[in-house]
Structure formats: C-alpha cells, structure tokens
Amino acid sequence: MDIIRLKNVKKQYKNGTTAIYDLSLNIEKGSFVFIIGGSGSGKSTLMKMLYREEKPTKGQIIVGGLNVAKLRNSKVYKLRRKLGIVFQDYRLLPKQTVYENVAFAMEVIGATKQETRVKVLKALEIVGLKNKVHSYPDQLSGGEQQRVAIARAIVNNPKMLLCDEPTGNLDPEMSIEIMKIIEKINKDWGTTVLVVTHDKEIVNKMKKQVITLKEGRLVNNKAKGTYDNENA
Amino acid sequence: MKMLRMLGRSIRDAFKSVFRNFSLSLASISCITITLIIVAISIMASYNVSNFTEEIEKDLTIVAFVENSATKEEIENIKNELKNISNINQKEIKYESKSQVKQEMQTQSEIFNTVMEGWDEEDNPLKDTFQIKVKNAEEISKTAKQIEKIEKIAIVRYGEGMVDKLITAFDSIKKVTYGTVIALILVTIFLIINTIKLTIYSRKREISIMRLVGASNFTIKTPFIIEGMFLGLLGSLIPIGMIIFGYPALYDRMNGYVFTPLVNLISPTPFVYTVSLMIMIIGIIVGMIGSSSAVRKYLKV
Ligand SMILES: Nc1ncnc2c1ncn2[C@@H]1O[C@H](COP(=O)(O)OP(=O)(O)OP(=O)(O)O)[C@@H](O)[C@H]1O
Ligand SMILES: [Mg+2]
Numbered sequence: 001m002d003i004i005r006l007k008n009v010k011k012q013y014k015n016g017t018t019a020i021y022d023l024s025l026n027i028e029k030g031s032f033v034f035i036i037g038g039s040g041s042g043k044s045t046l047m048k049m050l051y052r053e054e055k056p057t058k059g060q061i062i063v064g065g066l067n068v069a070k071l072r073n074s075k076v077y078k079l080r081r082k083l084g085i086v087f088q089d090y091r092l093l094p095k096q097t098v099y100e101n102v103a104f105a106m107e108v109i110g111a112t113k114q115e116t117r118v119k120v121l122k123a124l125e126i127v128g129l130k131n132k133v134h135s136y137p138d139q140l141s142g143g144e145q146q147r148v149a150i151a152r153a154i155v156n157n158p159k160m161l162l163c164d165e166p167t168g169n170l171d172p173e174m175s176i177e178i179m180k181i182i183e184k185i186n187k188d189w190g191t192t193v194l195v196v197t198h199d200k201e202i203v204n205k206m207k208k209q210v211i212t213l214k215e216g217r218l219v220n221n222k223a224k225g226t227y228d229n230e231n232a
Numbered sequence: 233m234k235m236l237r238m239l240g241r242s243i244r245d246a247f248k249s250v251f252r253n254f255s256l257s258l259a260s261i262s263c264i265t266i267t268l269i270i271v272a273i274s275i276m277a278s279y280n281v282s283n284f285t286e287e288i289e290k291d292l293t294i295v296a297f298v299e300n301s302a303t304k305e306e307i308e309n310i311k312n313e314l315k316n317i318s319n320i321n322q323k324e325i326k327y328e329s330k331s332q333v334k335q336e337m338q339t340q341s342e343i344f345n346t347v348m349e350g351w352d353e354e355d356n357p358l359k360d361t362f363q364i365k366v367k368n369a370e371e372i373s374k375t376a377k378q379i380e381k382i383e384k385i386a387i388v389r390y391g392e393g394m395v396d397k398l399i400t401a402f403d404s405i406k407k408v409t410y411g412t413v414i415a416l417i418l419v420t421i422f423l424i425i426n427t428i429k430l431t432i433y434s435r436k437r438e439i440s441i442m443r444l445v446g447a448s449n450f451t452i453k454t455p456f457i458i459e460g461m462f463l464g465l466l467g468s469l470i471p472i473g474m475i476i477f478g479y480p481a482l483y484d485r486m487n488g489y490v491f492t493p494l495v496n497l498i499s500p501t502p503f504v505y506t507v508s509l510m511i512m513i514i515g516i517i518v519g520m521i522g523s524s525s526a527v528r529k530y531l532k533v
Contacts, residue, residue, distance in 0.1 A: 051444075073449075074448075074449050076443070077443075077446045077447060077448045077449070078446075079446075080443070080444060080445065080446035081446035083446075085444055085445075091437075091440075091441055091444070093437065093438060093441065104441065104442075104445070105445035105446075107241060108241075108442050108445060108446070108447035108451055108452075109445070109446055109447060109448075109451075110234040110235075110237060110238050110451075112237065152445065153445075156445075156446070
C-alpha cells in the first residue's frame, strides 16, 4: 500500500523559480527511502510539500490518506500529527531541557502528564539519551542534539519520519549512529522513513531504496540503489 | 478534560510571558490603568448625572394659566386636550381654580394673606391654572408650545432656560468624555497589539516548532490571546482599588450630595462593586481585542 502518492506535481515559487517539474512518485508504507540529488535539485522542496510547508502549484499529493494540496491551513495540524520531521539544524528550544524539548511535542497536542512521561522516556531510550534528560541543548554534542530532535519527532508514534539532511552537520561516525537509530525506528515500528542526504558513503552502505532528483525531475528510483555520481 | 488541560497550559504560558517581558508588559499595564481610571471616573460621573437629572426631571412642572373669560365647559375642554398631548403624564394634570390658588398663596405667606384678604371672587386678578408634569423633560419646550396653542390658554410657564441649559451642558460633557474614552481605548489597544507582537516575535522559534509537531491553531493562538486578557486584568486592579476606596471617601466627604441636598450622589454600595466589575470586564475585553488583532496580524498560521 502506498502511504505517499504524488501525481504530476509541479512547484513554482512566487519569484518564478521552478523547483519541481511534473513529478509522479509512489512510496510504499514501511519503506526506507533516500532522496539524493545535487544542490538545488528540489529535495527540500519535495519534503516541504509532503509536510505542507509549501503547496504544489499543480498536481496531487496524498500523504497518509490526506489530500495535502487541498488541505486547509487550519487543518495542517492533522497532517503534522502523522509525521515526525527532522532537520539538519535540530531546531530545539535552547532554554528547555532534553526532557522538556521532547515533552513539548506531546503537551501541545494535549497529552496527559503521565502519558507524556511514559512516551518521552521511551523515545529517549530509543535514541540512547536516557541519561541526559536534564541537560540543556548547549551541553550536548551535535549528534546528541540531533538524537533529541529524533526523539521529539517519534514521540507520538508517527506513521512517517521525514528527515532533511539529518547528518548534514555531523562527522561520519556520528552520522552512522544517527542513521542506525533511524533504521531501527523503521524496522521496529514499521515507520515509513524518507531521508534527504548528500552522504554518499551512507547511501552506498545501507542499500535502501534511492530516489534521485536532478534539476527538479525524477531521474532514478531504485530498490537497492547507490549514490551515483553521474546523476548527482 | 483535554480542553481544560490545554487551557491550563495556555494560562501558564501567558502568565510566564507577562513576566518574561516585564518592562514591556508594564508599559501596556500602565496604559490600561490610566485609561481605566478615566473610564471609571466617566462611568461614575455619568451615572450620578443621570441619577440627578432624573430627579430634577421628576420635579419639572409646566404651569398653564387659563384666560379669565373661560367658561366651565371650556376648562373641561382644555383638560381633554391636555390629555391628548403624548408627552404629558395623564395622571399628573392638576387643575386649581383662582380661588384655590389664592388660598394656597395666603397660607404660604403672611403678607399675601393680608393683601389678598380683601379680594372677593370678582376682584381676584389671579388666573385659574393647570399644573402639568411631562414624561420626557428634553421635549418640555415643544410640549409647552403645544399647550400654548390650546384655546383659552393665556400663558405657559416652565423652568425654561435653567433646565434646557442643564440638559445640554450634561449632554456636551458626556460627548467629550465619550470621545476621550474612545481615544484612550484606541491608544491602549494599539499598545497591547505591540506588546503581543513582540511576544510573538520573541517566541517565533517555539511557534514554528509547535506547528511542526502538530499543535492546532487554537493551541498556538490561545496563550497570546489570554496574555492580552491578562494584561487587561492586571491593568484594572489599581482603578478598582481607587473605585472601592475612593468613591466612598468622596461620598462621606461631601455628605452624599453636590452643592445642595437636592442633588444626591448615588450611595456607594452596591454602586462601587457594579462599577468595579464593569471596569474589570472592560479591561479584559480591551486586552482581548488588542491581543486578537495582534494574533490575526502577526501570527499567520
Ligand atoms: N522559498 C523559495 N523561494 C524561491 N525559490 C526557492 C525557495 N526555496 C527554494 N527555492 C529554489 O528552488 C530550487 C530547489 O531548492 P531546494 O531547496 O528544494 O533544493 P535542495 O535540493 O534541497 O538543495 P540543497 O541540497 O542545497 O539543500 C532552488 O533553485 C532554490 O533556489
Ligand atoms: Mg535542501
């Protein structure tokens, strides 16, 4: 079953730049997908359309049964609750502890204190940060901060995890750690995972589905793909 | 249950925010305080003014003098015509024949008594009178003109100038206060909008993360709106204190009246509590208007 479906999607920004030309793409539930491509090829734009930060100019996007292109602003939260989103720059709240940062995602959707507690500790255990619950973001390494962000993204058991260059700021060892955690979430929970990356080694090593964009067009979609320098 | 929990969170956030940006909040609160003090004074003054205009109006009488040549039937006619004028209180039409007027005047003063003693029915230069009360004092001059047109009515008298002037004076005072109050409220709203705008900006990161993790618009907006209401509530505290302690003190000092015992002040209880409640509600509403417009303008979701 396809959890994400794009049909003839085009995205042209207000300033006239076209980031995506006529993209059709299906992603099966439970899959682990790398999205690669050169700078400016439209990877982030694609992700933004999936979590409805941007609307497509043309075409249809269905994510987890929701018609994203037609989703009203006031209903976007319904989509977001099905998704966990991770960025290169972590996006944590600096004045809140690790625990509070993760709990934040539960609180704002109205979870009880007990439910929040159980789920936050579980999420922090999965990312291996249970011993740092009281630390503040600036007391953590980049890899640890990204793990907090991942914990926050998965604390609500989302159907999908969208990661835009999650290892972009990390050294190779840390990157492998992070990818292992994401892979584990995909395997243990069946969460569909989309990872945008420039990291050639990781893509080649993990042998996952690879989707390649080039100048706003889909040029390759392989089940067990590798990072192909010619396309990137 | 969930709703209540979320509301609790919003209130906590709003509370924190007021104290986090305290100097800014203080500016808004002071502005609300000043506005509400003036609003409170206007409200109390205008209640007192309408209270004593009502009292004056109750006592306002038109006196219509009947020509001496009028017959009994004609007097009966006049009475019926008076009843047909809509602004006249039908139960308050009092007829006195000139001999009754004479008697009344004689009991009022010794001098009148001696002078008038010699008059018999024919010599009596006084006139038969109607004493009439109106329903609406503002239309008294119009009513007086209507009465003048009735046949066999000689002269019509009422507290002309004084009453008219008093009423128009109160009217213009009211207009000026309303104008001032509205202007002050607008300035206050503007300040609250700015305060909330800065709170929104200072929490941009938090807001964007809230959106990301699926907080509803309602959840995102409510704390800011509550913050505005909170500013309004805090701004109403000093004015309420001034009402509750100030008005009774003033009342005691003036012995409950202005200039003459005819013009009574409204007694403090429960008046001060009613006005305090009004002030608190106005404060909260003004705060809410300010914060909701800031949210609408600066928090695009
Ligand atoms: N908000 C925007 N307004 C206008 N043009 C934009 C906007 N965001 C992106 N673009 C343009 O759209 C194209 C695709 O950008 P996008 O960010 O999707 O690329 P990317 O594949 O994520 O690149 P990178 O690997 O560098 O992150 C680029 O030409 C970019 O300049
Ligand atoms: Mg990008």
